[in-house]
Amino acid sequence: MSEQGSTIAEVLQLQFADLERQLNGSAGTAAHAVRKQAFARVKETGLPTRKNEEYKYLALTRELEKAFAGFVGNPELAPADIGKVELPGLKGSEIVFVNGVYNESLSNICEQAGVSIRINSLEQVLPAGVTANVNDTFAGLNLALATGGVSIEVSQNTIATEAVNIIHITNTEKGRVFASPRHRVTVAENAQAVITEVFIGSGQHCSFTNSVMETSIARKGILHHYKVGLDGNHDMRVDNTTCRQQEKSVLHTVTIGYGGKIVRNNLTIRLEGEYAEANLDGLYLPTAHGTLDNHTAVDHRVPHCNSNELYKGIIGSNATGVFNGKVFVREGAQKTNAFQANKNILLADTATINTKPQLEIWADDVKCSHGCTTGQMDKEQLFYLRARGIDEPSARKLLLKAFAEDVIKKIADDTLRARVAAVLEEKLAS
Amino acid sequence: MLTINNLKASVEGMEILKGISLEVKPGEVHAIMGPNGSGKSTLASVLAGREEYDVEGGSVTFQGQDLLEMAPEDRARAGIFLAFQYPVEIPGVSTTNFLKAAVNKVREYRGLPELDAVEFLKLMKEKMQVVDIDQSLLRRSLNEGFSGGEKKRNEIFQMAMLEPTLAILDETDSGLDIDALRIVANGVNTLKREDNATIVITHYQRLLDYIVPDYVHVLYNGRLVKSGTKELALELEERGYDWIKEEHISA
Ligand SMILES: Nc1ncnc2c1ncn2[C@@H]1O[C@H](COP(=O)(O)OP(=O)(O)OP(=O)(O)O)[C@@H](O)[C@H]1O
Ligand SMILES: [Mg+2]
Numbered sequence: 209m210s211e212q213g214s215t216i217a218e219v220l221q222l223q224f225a226d227l228e229r230q231l232n233g234s235a236g237t238a239a240h241a242v243r244k245q246a247f248a249r250v251k252e253t254g255l256p257t258r259k260n261e262e263y264k265y266l267a268l269t270r271e272l273e274k275a276f277a278g279f280v281g282n283p284e285l286a287p288a289d290i291g292k293v294e295l296p297g298l299k300g301s302e303i304v305f306v307n308g309v310y311n312e313s314l315s316n317i318c319e320q321a322g323v324s325i326r327i328n329s330l331e332q333v334l335p336a337g338v339t340a341n342v343n344d345t346f347a348g349l350n351l352a353l354a355t356g357g358v359s360i361e362v363s364q365n366t367i368a369t370e371a372v373n374i375i376h377i378t379n380t381e382k383g384r385v386f387a388s389p390r391h392r393v394t395v396a397e398n399a400q401a402v403i404t405e406v407f408i409g410s411g412q413h414c415s416f417t418n419s420v421m422e423t424s425i426a427r428k429g430i431l432h433h434y435k436v437g438l439d440g441n442h443d444m445r446v447d448n449t450t451c452r453q454q455e456k457s458v459l460h461t462v463t464i465g466y467g468g469k470i471v472r473n474n475l476t477i478r479l480e481g482e483y484a485e486a487n488l489d490g491l492y493l494p495t496a497h498g499t500l501d502n503h504t505a506v507d508h509r510v511p512h513c514n515s516n517e518l519y520k521g522i523i524g525s526n527a528t529g530v531f532n533g534k535v536f537v538r539e540g541a542q543k544t545n546a547f548q549a550n551k552n553i554l555l556a557d558t559a560t561i562n563t564k565p566q567l568e569i570w571a572d573d574v575k576c577s578h579g580c581t582t583g584q585m586d587k588e589q590l591f592y593l594r595a596r597g598i599d600e601p602s603a604r605k606l607l608l609k610a611f612a613e614d615v616i617k618k619i620a621d622d623t624l625r626a627r628v629a630a631v632l633e634e635k636l637a638s
Numbered sequence: 639m640l641t642i643n644n645l646k647a648s649v650e651g652m653e654i655l656k657g658i659s660l661e662v663k664p665g666e667v668h669a670i671m672g673p674n675g676s677g678k679s680t681l682a683s684v685l686a687g688r689e690e691y692d693v694e695g696g697s698v699t700f701q702g703q704d705l706l707e708m709a710p711e712d713r714a715r716a717g718i719f720l721a722f723q724y725p726v727e728i729p730g731v732s733t734t735n736f737l738k739a740a741v742n743k744v745r746e747y748r749g750l751p752e753l754d755a756v757e758f759l760k761l762m763k764e765k766m767q768v769v770d771i772d773q774s775l776l777r778r779s780l781n782e783g784f785s786g787g788e789k790k791r792n793e794i795f796q797m798a799m800l801e802p803t804l805a806i807l808d809e810t811d812s813g814l815d816i817d818a819l820r821i822v823a824n825g826v827n828t829l830k831r832e833d834n835a836t837i838v839i840t841h842y843q844r845l846l847d848y849i850v851p852d853y854v855h856v857l858y859n860g861r862l863v864k865s866g867t868k869e870l871a872l873e874l875e876e877r878g879y880d881w882i883k884e885e886h887i888s889a
Pocket of ligand 1: 679
């Protein structure tokens with residue numbers, strides 16, 4: 209085993225050294241060069257503290273320092289432990305990573321002509337260009353340390369008939385877990401795909417998952433992308449998801465967050481071709497001292513694109529929700545339509561929400577709007593339902609389900625939508 | 639069935655009901671009239687259990703139970719129904735959707751078996767006819783974007799579904815066109831039985847042509863200052879409230 213690092217910087221240095229040792233034949237390759245460069249940048253800037261504007265509501269680095277002092281590597285999981293893993297039972301391909309490592313026996317890949325699914329092909333993928341939000345230090349760290357991942361390509365005019373579900377299992381029963389999965393989805397011209405990512409956490413130790421999902425949609429392509437976080441109370445996670453969209457392409461992306469200790473979703477969308485459309489929705493339910501932070505950025509670079517964004521939060525007692533929604537409309541991106549809404553319900557006086565819309569518009573012929581509401585549950589609505597004989601807990605649940613439904617109904621996949629609704633039901637009951 | 643004795647209530651420290659006494663027996667229809675701001679909706683809200691109102695004194699007994707001690711949902715289950723003057727909009731919750739829960743909670747309280755989806759739908763179909771309401775309306779988000787008349791009709795539909803013992807209709811006639819008024823009144827009359835009672839709050843004598851009251855009361859400045867039979871409503875229609883105010887002041 210490796211030496212021990214006491215600060216998070218030392219821990220990361222050791223992780224990187226470990227990784228380099230395992231590169232075997234691929235040391236000195238283009239991929240290795242990319243990693244080395246990325247790691248040098250992380251070392252230079254350091255992990256973001258709360259002084260960093262983008263991380264001002266997130267004590268993530270401090271928590272990582274506390275959680276990962278002396279960390280030397282992920283625990284070995286016995287096949288018996290892995291065998292106990294409960295999958296969410298979604299339709300389509302299931303590609304399962306346990307503590308960041310691809311698990312073939314749990315996975316099941318549906319073959320289809322025109323749909324290529326490659327596992328652990330990072331050495332080929334990395335040098336082929338990086339689209340993810342490398343300005344974010346965690347995205348940079350992922351680039352340096354990424355190990356497991358899947359690369360999905362849907363070729364021209366192909367409609368992928370089966371959804372691809374990427375399932376990340378974090379099991380900390382045997383010790384702390386640090387994982388850096390990195391995936392890529394490429395939707396070619398006129399092609400369509402449905403990709404779901406699920407993060408499931410369990411166990412009593414801490415974990416940190418630093419994931420990246422890079423997607424791109426070529427002309428007239430359609431991508432449905434869902435991300436569902438079922439993180440445990442000790443799980444920390446940063447996710448950087450990016451999408452580059454070409455002419456007339458359509459993106460539907462829904463990000464669901466149920467719990468976790470600290471979860472940060474960075475979603476960055478670049479509209480690069482005219483008449484492209486991006487729909488981004490999110491639902492977040494931080495609970496029990498947890499923080500769920502959504503940072504989105506939609507970059508309108510060319511004219512005639514639409515973006516629609518709706519994020520809703522139900523913030524439990526002693527929990528924190530963060531929403532930061534950036535919309536950039538570049539000079540020349542005329543006839544842009546950009547709508548953004550963020551709505552929050554605070555369930556207790558101890559619930560916190562920090563919400564910030566950030567519209568930067570350099571074009572003049574555009575329609576942009578944003579709105580944000582935060583409040584307690586509506587007393588009039590509660591009374592109305594109670595006056596009809598519905599007890600208070602049931603009335604609350606009914607209203608919260610209705611509140612969340614606006615986002616949940618955006619999930620087009622029936623099985624997934626039912627699962628997400630069922631988990632909401634459980635969360636609201638507790 | 640309902641005995642209100644010297645009921646006093648305030649909101650935000652302001653006294654609104656200043657000692658109200660009223661006795662409602664099974665089979666009776668009581669009309670409450672009175673100028674704007676006199677406290678009619680406050681009385682209805684206190685009876686239904688709205689928590690912003692503080693009861694400062696007096697008592698309310700409903701079928702032998704201390705009503706003021708009961709939670710709003712228990713009052714509803716025990717048979718009190720308030721048709722709201724201003725029904726609230728609840729986005730994302732359809733009438734069908736929440737009524738199924740409501741009907742079954744009420745049935746459970748009354749010791750009746752739960753209705754399954756098919757039985758519930760059958761009951762809905764039957765009651766929809768009573769108030770001539772369209773099913774598409776019941777599938778939409780509750781009251782969201784409903785016209786004034788549609789909201790009121792929906793209140794009476796809910797009343798038909800829940801079969802209350804005591805219905806309190808707070809200005810259910812306002813905002814209704816002539817046809818809708820007749821339909822709503824007809825609905826109320828159809829649901830009338832020997833063992834239930836209705837309190838109708840209204841500004842217009844017209845409604846009382848359709849729902850004939852046994853008693854008419856005038857609520858003025860937090861007190862029931864005059865009671866009579868349906869002729870009193872006619873007199874109010876003709877003379878307004880000034881003479882009552884004067885009578886009250888000189889008394
Ligand atoms: N929640 C409240 N906060 C403050 N004041 C209130 C509240 N509810 C009622 N009031 C006041 O109490 C008084 C009585 O109101 P109420 O709604 O009971 O009158 P009403 O007789 O129903 O009038 P209308 O005929 O206009 O419906 C009014 O002066 C009103 O402003
Ligand atoms: Mg009123």
